[in-house]
Amino acid sequence: MSERLADRYLAEAAKRGVEAEVQVVASHRQEVVARSGTVELAGETADTLVALRLHDRARTGFATASGEADPAAVVERARAVLGHLPPAEEVPADDRKPRAAAAEEPWMPLSVARTLAQELVRGDGGAAEYELRCSQERRRVWLASSLRGASSYVASVAAAVFRATSWAGEAVGHAEQSDHDVSLHALLERAAERVRGPALAQARLLARGRPFRGPLPDRVVVDAAVAGRLVALLGESFRGDAVAEQRSRLAGRLGEAVATPCVTLVDDPLAPEAPFRAPLDDEGSATRRRVLVRAGVLQAFLADRRFAERVPGAPPGSGWRHPPRAAPRPRPCNLFVAPGREPLPGMDAPLRLVQTYGMHMANNVTGDFSVGAAAVVGWNGDEVGVTGLTVAGNVLDLLRDVEAVGPELRWIGSGTTHYGASDLFVRGLSLGW
Secondary structure (H helix, E strand, C coil): CHHHHHHHHHHHHHHCCCEEEEEEEEEEEEEEEEECCEEEEEEEEEEEEEEEEEEECCEEEEEEEECCCCHHHHHHHHHHHHCCCCCCCCCCCCCCCCCCCCCCCCCCCHHHHHHHHHHHCCCCCCCEEEEEEEEEEEEEEEEEECCCEEEEEEEEEEEEEEEEEEEECCEEEEEEEEEEECCHHHHHHHHHHHHHHHHHHHHHHHHCCEECCCCCCCEEEECHHHHHHHHHHHHHHHEHHHHHCCCCCCCCCCCCECCCCCCCEEECCCCCCCCCCCCECCCCCECCCEEEEECCEECCCECCHHHHCCCCCCCCCCEECCCCCCCCEECCCEEEECCCCCCCCCCCCCEEEEEEECHHHCCCCCCEEEEEEEEEEEECCEEEEEEEEEEEEEHHHHHHHEEEECCCCEEEEECCEEEEECCEEEECCEEEC
């Protein structure tokens, strides 16, 4: 169906004498929400999205539509956009062959997902409540062009988010743990160990937690989940459009040391350990592994076809639509801090930041953040929850304060964009209470 639909769009464009590129994405999604031993929601959806680009005298018109839309009407809409655009510099096509796509993952039946999810939220007799949201999506992507022919791939992505609420008298502790993979079956098989257990333990610690009133340490461990949110904040600075428009502090700094030698930052849309894998971006350019920072030294940026010629160190292959009906822009796909080989060293003041509140309010242009936080601290051989903290800093400055990177990579994100990090041993964060 996707191939025939793409051919209809190409034929309509040919009738009007313009070159066309078509991306057809057929998505099948499934979601289950279970709480306190009961499945509250379980459902499946399927839809098809068409993204069309028309080219005429270096001008590009863009339009999106559902799979049921009339191709002739959509082509006319995109063609109308062309009439309002001035001629622009020709953007060269990317003719590199894509890497091999990952094997198609098995699809978990909804009935099986319901049963496993319900089992994971059964109570254990303690003062706690559980919620699990799990989802899987399969994307069948077909890309066709008037000049370059056609190609296709299948990608799957799955997520499991476990929330635990615990009580200690009148005090309440909340915790959330998430896990991401290409397979929902793999996620739910390991959920008890990877998300349920840690979320419940953390919620109980924070329910018994107390405000911190001692001297705040200079060095802390940033939990992998918190570090992943910092990596997401970091991604804006590596976008080719931000560099070309001087919105990134990294513009003009290729070859400079921007982080400590233990930091290597990678974007790899086909990383075998990543929860989403794509051999082509949303422009049809072949994706590739890009080492953006190698041992602390800035090496590259991310670009789509439009910015690849304007930004040094930024080949095409990072043009992604976000949200789905937007035109492709330079974005990361699987952006992560390469994990270390050894466990983190011991610390004099073992405070571990495990939650932040309000990271969505951080400035993704400057990298500044100031958020609420919760932590776990070692005390007399035991762990104690700490609440009421604040943490502030700048994510680009933080790269120069990472002293060690843990060995276990964890992911956050959704759709075609995910961020990964391990536990980070850092100094210099501004902590308050």
